[in-house]
Amino acid sequence: EADIYQTPRYLVIGTGKKITLECSQTMGHDKMYWYQQDPGMELHLIHYSYGVNSTEKGDLSSESTVSRIRTEHFPLTLESARPSHTSQYLCASSDAPGQYFGPGTRLTVT
Amino acid sequence: QQQVKQSPQSLIVQKGGIPIINCAYENTAFDYFPWYQQFPGKGPALLIAIRPDVSEKKEGRFTISFNKSAKQFSLHIMDSQPGDSATYFCAASKGSGAQKLVFGQGTRLTINP
Structure with missing residues (x-):
């Protein structure tokens, strides 16, 4: 079973604040991903990485x-949070071919 | 452009019934087709996956049927239980390197007792 951790699980923050969402995995996977998902909706890839010092923007x-x-560490940062950033952020990692997801961070920007 | 189209959007089935969720894809370069199960407040969990060299794969009560010529694949859940109530996502990816998954829109499945 995959071990992938995300913190915080829930975050309510005011507009303009800088935030960092943490993601860590213990499987030694090279590939890691960040998805954005509104409740019950499809997942959208926003960032991915093939290894250390490698990052790419998603779709x-x-x-x-x-x-x-x-x-093991793939943090996501928002320099200035806005209400439009309110969403669930999911981190995943893979060796090949399946991806394993963390529990997600539910972000609310007021 | 939606590369993976999933239907239905929601589905209600009685306990013991066989819900079927369908997905269609456009890109013939896709060669890996997983299904994910997501419970409220949780991340998606890999359920079962198939490659295009087989037409069917079973794991427990879950079966994927794959039709390469029609570019369609579907998930069947045998002897469905209320605990199977969740949102199900199909996905597709190509190549053995990047594994960038393209997800379908999701199906909210409810199994009534």
Whole structure:
């Protein structure tokens, strides 16, 4: 079973604040992903990484940024949160071919 | 452009029935087709997956049927139980490297007792 962790699970924050969503995995997977999902809706890929120091933007444009300094860690940062950023953010990792998801962070920007 | 189209959007079945969820894809380069199950407040969990060299795959009560010529695949849940009530997503990817998944829109399944 995959071990992938996301913190915080829930975050309510005011407009203009900087936030970082944490994602860590213990499987040593090279590939990691961030998805954005509105409740009950489809998942949209916003960032992915093939390994350390490798990051790419996904299919859905996002104002967030990511970094991959360590294999197990793939944080997502929003420099200035806005209400339009309210959503669920899901992190995933894979070796091949399936992806394993974390529990998600539910972000609400007021 | 929606590369993977999923239907129905919602489905209600009685316990013991066989819900069927369908997906159609456009890109013939796709070669990996997983299904994910998601409960409220949780991340999606990989349920079962198929490659286009087989027409059917079974794992427990879950079966994928795959029609390469029609570019369609479907999920069947045998002897459905109320605990199977969840949102189901099909997905597709191509190549052995990137595994960038393209997801369908999701189906909210309710199994009534």
